[in-house]
Amino acid sequence: MRGDSSTSDEPSDGGRARRRWRRVLIPAGVVVGLLLVVAVVTSLTPWPSAMLIRAVFQQGGAAAVAEMEPYAPASGLRELDDVPYADGGADTTFDLHTPAEEGDLLPTIVWVHGGAWISGSAENVDPYLRILAAEGYTTIGVDYSLGPEQTYPTALTQLNAALAHILAHADEYSVDPTQIVLAGDSAGAQLASQLATLATSPRYAQLVGMESSLDAEQLAGVILNCGVYDLRAMAELNGLPAWGFKVALWAYTGTKDWSELPSGATMSTIEFVTEDFPPTYISGGNGDGLTWLQSIPMAQRLADLNVPVTELFWSAPHEPQLPHEYQFHLDRPEAQEALTATIDWLAEVTAPAR
Numbered sequence: 001m002r003g004d005s006s007t008s009d010e011p012s013d014g015g016r017a018r019r020r021w022r023r024v025l026i027p028a029g030v031v032v033g034l035l036l037v038v039a040v041v042t043s044l045t046p047w048p049s050a051m052l053i054r055a056v057f058q059q060g061g062a063a064a065v066a067e068m069e070p071y072a073p074a075s076g077l078r079e080l081d082d083v084p085y086a087d088g089g090a091d092t093t094f095d096l097h098t099p100a101e102e103g104d105l106l107p108t109i110v111w112v113h114g115g116a117w118i119s120g121s122a123e124n125v126d127p128y129l130r131i132l133a134a135e136g137y138t139t140i141g142v143d144y145s146l147g148p149e150q151t152y153p154t155a156l157t158q159l160n161a162a163l164a165h166i167l168a169h170a171d172e173y174s175v176d177p178t179q180i181v182l183a184g185d186s187a188g189a190q191l192a193s194q195l196a197t198l199a200t201s202p203r204y205a206q207l208v209g210m211e212s213s214l215d216a217e218q219l220a221g222v223i224l225n226c227g228v229y230d231l232r233a234m235a236e237l238n239g240l241p242a243w244g245f246k247v248a249l250w251a252y253t254g255t256k257d258w259s260e261l262p263s264g265a266t267m268s269t270i271e272f273v274t275e276d277f278p279p280t281y282i283s284g285g286n287g288d289g290l291t292w293l294q295s296i297p298m299a300q301r302l303a304d305l306n307v308p309v310t311e312l313f314w315s316a317p318h319e320p321q322l323p324h325e326y327q328f329h330l331d332r333p334e335a336q337e338a339l340t341a342t343i344d345w346l347a348e349v350t351a352p353a354r
Contacts, residue, residue: 046251050118050148053244057119064328068127071330073134078102080173085165091145092158094166095122097133100174107179107220107350108138110166112159112195114186114226114325116245117252118147125185128328135343137181137350138174140166144191147252152263155252156194157210163195164213179220179350182278185325186290187248189227193269193298196222200276208266219278221349223342226284226291226325229270229298235259241289270298275305281345283312283338285322310345312338 077097086092100106111129113120122141129139142162144155163180170177184192197204199212199219228234234245250256253263265271282299284291291313299311314322314334323329327338 046148046247049247050251053116053248054119054146057115061115061120061124064325065124065127068131068328068330072127072130077130077133078174085142085162086158088145088158091143091150092162093122094140094142094162095126095129096138096140096173097126097130098138098174099133099136100138102174103171104174105170105176106136106138106174107181107346108140108166108173108175109181109183109223109346110140110142110163111223112142112144112182112184112188112191114184114188115146116248117152117155117187117190118248120146120187125328131339132343132346135346137346138176140173140175147248148254151254152252152267153208153210155191156198156208159191159195160198160210160213167213167218178218180214180218181221181223181346181350182219183223183225184227185225185327186227189224190229190267190269192222193224193227193229193273194267196278197269197272197274200278201272201274204266204272207272216276216278221279221281221345222277223345224280224282224295224298225327226288226295227282227298228290228294229268230294231259231264231268233293233297235264237289237293270301273302273305273307275307277302277305277307279308279310279349281310281312281342283327283341285324285326285334286314286316286318287321288324288326290324310341310348312341 077099078101080096082093083096084093098106109132111125113122113125122143125141129141133139142159144158166173166175167177182192182196184190196219198208198210199214200216205212231249234249237245249258255261255263258264280302282295284295296313299309302309322334326332327335329335330339
């Protein structure tokens, strides 16, 4: 005789809940199958991973802009936005900032934004370029096509076309064509180093199959912040950051074998710079692995060639650890120091306005 509910044939609430839970569980075989599909997809195409990396970079870029904005001048500059330099739509435009009137020529900084070649835009460096423009320069932030939508060397070709357009309209844009400073951050520093190598090494131009829009004599200097200059070293990386860079390079070059093909070789400017490379300012944070793997070796390579190099690096034990693109975190004293060093260097390599 069953005298209490604990021995009833009716399930308790807990039992019903467990049965409901069992009904929504995905069989282990299905889980394994889904994981295999994901693994196969990501082994065949960089698109899903590249889009994830892009989303992360977009968040970081927006945060950096918000941090820089209070330090940028709100007025006093002539500004041109989304100026087309080719017929590629938004990919082939630039933003310009200058304290000069049309016809007055200023030393000009052409800045290539970063974003691992698959993210970013000129808007990400807009406040920084306004800060530099207020020091007496015309500054231009250039957009270019990203991977995986377009692959190498599309971006390099576009940036070279941007330089040709800027020089052809120098008076309109208040650009002194005899004093061009190429600059970039992260992937943009890699591209800036390519443009400078293209202009100063005929052998490199021949190997790339591209004629530089700039003559070597027009280059006053190069700013390289947190860049990549040796892709063979990148191929040897391990861990999560390495995965991100390898996916980005796969997306940008269009091949997993970028380190073994001409794309990887010609992107590795450390192998092609010559003694004619322009005076260089180079910097990176001590908490950024690229500083030790890329920026410091590049600085040493240029010094070995007797290229004038101004470097700003921090000791390994420096606290706080300075992250990738620390220069844009202007709330930090180290970023302010880097900004001052950049402005001082610009004054050394450029002549007064004319």
